[in-house]
Amino acid sequence: MVQKARNVSSQSNEARNVYVVEHITSALLELMRKKQLKDISITELCDSAGVGRMSFYRNFESKEAVLQRYDQTLVEKWNDKYQAEGDEDNVPKLLYHLMLHYKEHEQFYTLLYKNDCSLILLDTIKKINKLSPDVSNAEAYAKSFVAYSVFGIVNEWIGRGMQESAEELAALFGQV
Numbered sequence: 001m002v003q004k005a006r007n008v009s010s011q012s013n014e015a016r017n018v019y020v021v022e023h024i025t026s027a028l029l030e031l032m033r034k035k036q037l038k039d040i041s042i043t044e045l046c047d048s049a050g051v052g053r054m055s056f057y058r059n060f061e062s063k064e065a066v067l068q069r070y071d072q073t074l075v076e077k078w079n080d081k082y083q084a085e086g087d088e089d090n091v092p093k094l095l096y097h098l099m100l101h102y103k104e105h106e107q108f109y110t111l112l113y114k115n116d117c118s119l120i121l122l123d124t125i126k127k128i129n130k131l132s133p134d135v136s137n138a139e140a141y142a143k144s145f146v147a148y149s150v151f152g153i154v155n156e157w158i159g160r161g162m163q164e165s166a167e168e169l170a171a172l173f174g175q176v
Contacts, residue, residue: 021059021069023049028066029111037063037115067117071124074105079128095150095173099166102154106162113158122151149173 027049031040040063046053060066078101082094102109112118131143153173157164164172 017059020049020051020055023051024056024059025066025070028063029070029108032111032115037067037117064117064120067112068120068123070108071112071120072127074108075101075124075128092170092174096166096170098150099154099157099169099173102158103162103166106158109154109158110162113155118151118155118158121154122147125151125154 024045028040028045031045031048042053042056042063045063046056049056060069078098082097109121112120125147126143129143129147131140131147133140135143150173153169157169
């Protein structure tokens with residue numbers, strides 16, 4: 001497209017990127033309500049979002065990267081809110097609030113599960129848990145145990161239709 005004064009956006013590059021990311025994310029989630037992720041093409045996604053393929057690839061490497069970024073954003077918002085409460089060392093409370101987060105966004109996490117994208121959830125849990133190659137072996141094993149345990153329980157909960165309340169699941173997790 002040749003850029004002329006009338007079709008050049010007055011938004012900053014950052015504002016345009018936010019706009020593009022939001023529209024791509026919304027469009028992908030809407031398309032996933034109708035069909036499997038594997039059946040959605042980048043062209044279809046871009047058409048639905050009203051953005052060009054270049055805009056997509058400037059912001060994402062793949063459709064899965066869109067989902068990963070959205071999950072990370074949701075969990076970071078939850079984490080900021082939880083950290084502000086200042087009761088970080090209370091593990092039962094932490095689990096309860098984390099389960100509330102997943103229940104609040106049940107539709108998104110169910111879409112991930114139904115599209116075999118649950119590992120996105122695990123990747124985010126590992127990042128939040130600060131599991132990295134830089135930590136000692138003992139710390140890495142402990143963090144892995146927690147991250148994979150949380151993932152396993154949440155993934156199973158999603159797969160079973162999230163029948164239990166967040167409080168019931170947190171209590172059950174505490175018994176394991």
